[in-house]
Structure formats: C-alpha cells, structure tokens
Amino acid sequence: MTDTTDTGPVLAADGTPLKRSLARALRMQKMRALALIAPLLLFVLITFVVPIGQMLWRSVENDIVADTLPLTVVALASWDGNSGELPSEEVYDAFARDMIVAVNAKQHTRLGTRLNYEKTGISSLFRKSGRKIKKWDPVEDAPFKEKLIEVHDGWGDIETWRTIQAHSSRVTGGYFLNAIDMQKTPDGPAAQPEDKRILIKLFTRTLIMSMIITCSCIVLGYPVAWILANLPMRSANMLMILVLLPFWTSLLVRTSAWKVMLQQQGVINDVLVWLGLVSDSARLIMINNQFGTIVAMTHILLPFMILPMYSVMQTIPPTYLRAAKSLGATNWTAFWRVYFPQSVPGIGAGSILVFILSIGYYITPEIVGGTKGVFISNRIAYHISSSLNWGLAAALGTILLAVVLLLYWCYDRIVGIDNVKLG
Amino acid sequence: MNFKSLSALAVTTALCAPSVFAADMADELTIVSWGGAYSKSQLRAYHEPYSEKTGTNIINDDSSAEAVAKLRAMNEAGNITWDVVDVVAADAIRLCDEGLAMEIDPATMLAAAPDGTSAADDFGDLLVSECFIPQIVYSTTFGYRTDLVGDTAPTDICAVFDLEAYPGKRALEKRPINNMEWALLCDGVAKADVYDVLATPEGQDKALAKLDTIKDSVVWWSAGADTPQLLADGEVIMGSTYNGRLFSVIEEQKQPVAMLWDAQVFDLDGWIIPAGLSPERQARALDYIMFATDTQRLADQAKYISYGPARASSAPLVGKHADMGIEMAPHMPTDPENAKNTFLYNYEFWADYRDDIDAKFQAWLAK
Numbered sequence: 001m002t003d004t005t006d007t008g009p010v011l012a013a014d015g016t017p018l019k020r021s022l023a024r025a026l027r028m029q030k031m032r033a034l035a036l037i038a039p040l041l042l043f044v045l046i047t048f049v050v051p052i053g054q055m056l057w058r059s060v061e062n063d064i065v066a067d068t069l070p071l072t073v074v075a076l077a078s079w080d081g082n083s084g085e086l087p088s089e090e091v092y093d094a095f096a097r098d099m100i101v102a103v104n105a106k107q108h109t110r111l112g113t114r115l116n117y118e119k120t121g122i123s124s125l126f127r128k129s130g131r132k133i134k135k136w137d138p139v140e141d142a143p144f145k146e147k148l149i150e151v152h153d154g155w156g157d158i159e160t161w162r163t164i165q166a167h168s169s170r171v172t173g174g175y176f177l178n179a180i181d182m183q184k185t186p187d188g189p190a191a192q193p194e195d196k197r198i199l200i201k202l203f204t205r206t207l208i209m210s211m212i213i214t215c216s217c218i219v220l221g222y223p224v225a226w227i228l229a230n231l232p233m234r235s236a237n238m239l240m241i242l243v244l245l246p247f248w249t250s251l252l253v254r255t256s257a258w259k260v261m262l263q264q265q266g267v268i269n270d271v272l273v274w275l276g277l278v279s280d281s282a283r284l285i286m287i288n289n290q291f292g293t294i295v296a297m298t299h300i301l302l303p304f305m306i307l308p309m310y311s312v313m314q315t316i317p318p319t320y321l322r323a324a325k326s327l328g329a330t331n332w333t334a335f336w337r338v339y340f341p342q343s344v345p346g347i348g349a350g351s352i353l354v355f356i357l358s359i360g361y362y363i364t365p366e367i368v369g370g371t372k373g374v375f376i377s378n379r380i381a382y383h384i385s386s387s388l389n390w391g392l393a394a395a396l397g398t399i400l401l402a403v404v405l406l407l408y409w410c411y412d413r414i415v416g417i418d419n420v421k422l423g
Numbered sequence: 424m425n426f427k428s429l430s431a432l433a434v435t436t437a438l439c440a441p442s443v444f445a446a447d448m449a450d451e452l453t454i455v456s457w458g459g460a461y462s463k464s465q466l467r468a469y470h471e472p473y474s475e476k477t478g479t480n481i482i483n484d485d486s487s488a489e490a491v492a493k494l495r496a497m498n499e500a501g502n503i504t505w506d507v508v509d510v511v512a513a514d515a516i517r518l519c520d521e522g523l524a525m526e527i528d529p530a531t532m533l534a535a536a537p538d539g540t541s542a543a544d545d546f547g548d549l550l551v552s553e554c555f556i557p558q559i560v561y562s563t564t565f566g567y568r569t570d571l572v573g574d575t576a577p578t579d580i581c582a583v584f585d586l587e588a589y590p591g592k593r594a595l596e597k598r599p600i601n602n603m604e605w606a607l608l609c610d611g612v613a614k615a616d617v618y619d620v621l622a623t624p625e626g627q628d629k630a631l632a633k634l635d636t637i638k639d640s641v642v643w644w645s646a647g648a649d650t651p652q653l654l655a656d657g658e659v660i661m662g663s664t665y666n667g668r669l670f671s672v673i674e675e676q677k678q679p680v681a682m683l684w685d686a687q688v689f690d691l692d693g694w695i696i697p698a699g700l701s702p703e704r705q706a707r708a709l710d711y712i713m714f715a716t717d718t719q720r721l722a723d724q725a726k727y728i729s730y731g732p733a734r735a736s737s738a739p740l741v742g743k744h745a746d747m748g749i750e751m752a753p754h755m756p757t758d759p760e761n762a763k764n765t766f767l768y769n770y771e772f773w774a775d776y777r778d779d780i781d782a783k784f785q786a787w788l789a790k
Contacts (some may be wrong), residue, residue: 109520120779124771127520198786265657288642371643371788385492387778
C-alpha cells in the first residue's frame, strides 16, 4: 500500500493519470445529467426564480420619484426640510420643468399614486395640477413658485416637499418599515399611529393559527394513517379513496360547504337545536371567526398530513410491535417506545407541508374567516390587486418568506431535516 | 427582450394563462367582464348582436375583479392580451392615472344619440375619466328580510344602526367605502358635510365609533354574492349589496326580501380600452365600443339585469325583462321613486383617502 503513494500518481491503461481520467468520465456524466434536467431547470428559473426575485426586488425599489422628477430631486437635495421655509424658486422651477415633461408622458399621476401611500391627498394634488401645468412653457411661464401655489395650495405646504424629499432615493427601506407597522417620515423611521397598526398582529395570528391547524391535522390524521397502514390492501385502498376525495373536489366547493355546515342557521346548529342541546336563541357562532378558519383549513389540508404519514407507517414492519409485546411491553409502551419513534419522519414531513401551505393560504380565510380569522396573505392580496401598492406587498411577502426559512432552519436544528421522509 | 420584460412576461403568463393565446387573432375580440348574470346580460345585449353584424368572434374573460393588477402586469411585460375591459369607474380612473388605459374622445369615438345629442352631452357628468365609457349605473344598497324585521319595515338607512328596533345580524362590506358615509349620516352629520368630516381624523374616528355600536352584529362580506346568500339563509336580517343582486333574490328566486333604497350609493361601471394595443386591434376595440355603447344597446342591457343605462337617451327605451316580462323601470336604482335620497360614489375623495382610511378600518376590524 505505501509503495504506490511513493512512486507517483496511479496511471490508467492509456497512461493518463487515473485521477484526471476519472474526473473526465465524471464530468461527462454530470453534463449528461444536466442536459436531462435542463428543461425543468430552465422552466423553474424563468417562471419561478426570476419572477420571485423581481417581486422581492420591488420591496426596496423606488425609481419612480427620481425618474419622474430628476431635476427636482437634485434641487431638493440642498433644501433643509426642517428650516420651516418653503423651497426656493430654483426648486419650483426644476419641478415645473419636470412636471411639464411628466404630464406629457402621463407619468405624473403614477407618481401621485406612489406618493399618496406616504401622504394622503398627494394623488389628487398631482392629478389636478397636471391638467393646468400641461399648458405651460418652461421658459416663458417662469417664475413658477407663486403660479404653482396658485394652482393648488398643496404646493405651498412644506410637508408636500418634505415627503418628496424623504422618498426621492432610488432604493428605499420604506416598504419594509410599513410592513412592520412603522413608516418612513422626513424625520426618520417612526411607528405608525396606533389606529393603523395591523400587520404585526396579522403576522403573529398567521403563525399561531397555522401551528394550531398543523397540530389538529396531526391529531386527526395520525389515527387515520395508522388504520390505513394496518388494514389489508383491499380495504386500505377503499379508505384511501375517502382520504383523497377532498383532493378531487374544488377548494371553493369545500369551503362553501363549511359555510353551510357551520353558519348559525346551518346544519350543525339546526341539529343541535333539534336535539335540544342548544336553545334556538343561543345558536353557536362557529363561522366568520378563527374557529371557522381552523376547522375549514384543517379539513382542506388533512390529506397533506395523512399521505406522508401513511407512506412512512407502511414501511414499519408490524413484527416490531409484536416483538415488543412478546418481550413484555404493554400496548402503550410498545406503541410509544417502538412504533411512534419510527413514524416521526412522516409527522415531520406532513407538518412541514401543512404548515407552509397554511401560512400562505388566502381563499379559505377570506371566505370563512370574518374579521378575526384572516391571515397576512389576505392583506398581501389586497395590496396586489386593490391598493396596487406592490412594493408593500413585496415587502410583506419577503418577510413571510424569511419567517418560513427561519422556521425551516429551526426545524432542521431541532428535529433534523434528514429525519423527514415521504415514504 | 431584456431581463426585466422577460420576467414580467413570465408573471403575466402565470396570471393570464387562459387568454394568452387569444391575442392578435384576426377578427377576435377578448372582452373582460365580471362573469355571472352580468356577463350574460352583456352577451345578449352586446356580444351576440355585434357578432351577428360583423362576424367577429368574441372571447369572454371573467377577470374584471383583478383587472387593474393584471393590466399593470401585462403592460410591464409588453404583451397586452385584452381588447376591451369592463371595470368600475374608480378602477378606470386608476388605470387612466397609471397610463394603462387609452383616452377616449367622445365626439369621434362614441355614437351620438338618435336625436342628434352628442355623446358627451348624452353621458353628461357620468364621463368621470378621460379613459372611461360608462355603461350602467348601479347602486350599493340594503335589502332586508320582510319576515324577520318585525311589524314596521325599515324605511331609513339608520335602521341598520338601530339594534333596538331591528335586532339581528346585518351584512356590510369589508371595506370602509360606503360604510363610513352611512355611519356619519346616522351619527347626525348632514349629507352635504359627510366628506368634509370624513377627511379629518376626528371624523374617521367618529364614523368608526358609530360602526362600533353594531360591530358585534355585523357579518362582513367581500363578494357580491355573499349578502344574497346570507339573506336567503336567514343568517342576516338586512345587508348591503349591489341592487342587481337583490333584484335577482327578490324577483327570480322569490325570497321574502325587500329593498331599502334610502341612502343608496350610485356607482358606474363601464368600458376601458387598454393603452398600447396595435392599431388594428385598437380599431376593432373602438368599433365594438361604438356599437355597444349606443343608445339602443345600453337600453337593451336593462332587459336582462336591473342596472340603469348610463345614457340619458336610453332611459325612455327601457322596457320589460326579456324572460320574466316584468316592467324594469321601477327596479332601476335611478327610478325617481327609488332615488329620493342618494349618494354618488366620491371618486376623488376615495382616490386620496382610500389607503389611509382602509388601514384604519382594517385595524379597527381586527381589534
């Protein structure tokens, strides 16, 4: 053995060093493998990674102010917002020139919408002023300071200029501040007024409720998976269909069905009243609150818990339990000391699936959640499709992604990610 | 194609997969609307006669609820697959603000009334944005269960806030718009001052305090179909929704429900044409718009759904329901009997205050 290391590199049959020849062969293999997965890789890159990356970038991107008002931003840089005085004619002149260009390109209203997120009223300030500024000439109509204030007294308000100045940078942390119930003000970061704080509350609620949903899925799913794994093939397949049935039903149908079941004039309440367990005047409130969301989402996500558990349990030989019992263990000890530890990887896989799915759930909480059972994802949807504040939506999404990754990391540290099996 | 537009294209593809391949086909129009009974009324009043007349194939896409976000994504990707889009006026104003909708010149692009009145005069004040061609006037108003409200039927909007006279649940929309106005009105603010008061933080607190008095008895809805279902099941005794939805609960499903027209809020729905279409597609879209918004066509739509036509000249032509044969005029929100006390959605106010008040409203809801 020691001789070979002393006499130089091992050579292959054709005389090249074995190491290099092996590396070449492996490289060929790798290239072939890469070529095989290339279509999927490209697909994932183009339709998944790039758009998500771009969405994340939006959470800090703020080009619109500097692009629409380039001269103004430069002129404003030397203005002291705390001086208590309006900017000089120079700023107004730069602003008028920028606006004349922006109005003709129809960019000024977009900027108004952007700045309206920061200061209420700027949207109509830009829209109304735009109509009049359109007719101006940058040279003949100067000076502009008094003219602008005449067009709209918003231009005579120091706060307007301070807002433009505070939000003129191309990269901003403002959206992230908004996402954690703070705001970027001309005087630096500050907390939102108390009556507008909601997002932190929604984040915590989303996390807590997702955990409750995951736990109830474990509690309900474990016995079912156990029965499935221990029944003869034929009856197990029948039961499997029952587990999969919800998968084949539209999500909206299932959620709406829960509405019919849980509402105050619904099936469950009717039965309880008929049985005399609940009086007609005190029907239970089971929907449009957290309870409704938890019940409906547990039902919807249950298959994602049962399936991994089932496939893991199938691999546990029943002889282990019998062996434990024959060695004197009680039923409980045999289960708890022998069977359960082997089924943990299934619970882990199911929990990760259910938790991550529920953290981003949106339709079900919207329909059955009322006001107390909605998630942060409902707020993200609102900012994407209604308020069009995509920057804030992106910041909220980024935070949600970070939280999920953090939890995943914790899970890896505590349970170990290699301790997760789908079968 | 640069990196950014490529990725935006991917987003758009994901958002609008069904309609992507419909773009740029000869003699095809992709028309986006709300779906349900409303799209059906458009199909029968506009699409079918237009297809018959021109041979154009019309593709429907029920994406109006997401139209603004999707148009924005399409615009960034530089691939607009829609030709004509049905949106509410507030969305049309935002699309116009963002430069996503093309400006319409009523004089050349819209048909004049049969008596020669210009389109601009015929639509009058309802042309609330340069990009918007109004189609219908609808209203958000209350319906109540006639069998569950006791002996005296409500006639006044403030019945909604009166838990003593009308105990039971109410359905309100899960957003501040309209609810804040009604709350202030019933808190003693004069109708003319409502928006001045609502512009101040104190006024907003006042409105929320008024809503607080009934908060425990409110079921909050977010889809227009919720209130009709809640009323039909007896989950609520009264609730706000669009008047056309209540019409179908009352007349088509024959539920014991009646309308409370008091303080109904008028709003407009209509067409926009996306900016940046190719000249041929734009010409096709304009040709459709010219046809579909003329006096007769707007009056025809009222045969299928109880929304008022946006042209003054269409009103006298409103007849009977095409299938049920009932007179439609008394079911129009604009009928003088129904329109004794009305609001018009304040577009300018809500464009400015929506973000601010919505944050407060949602924080209040979550309390």
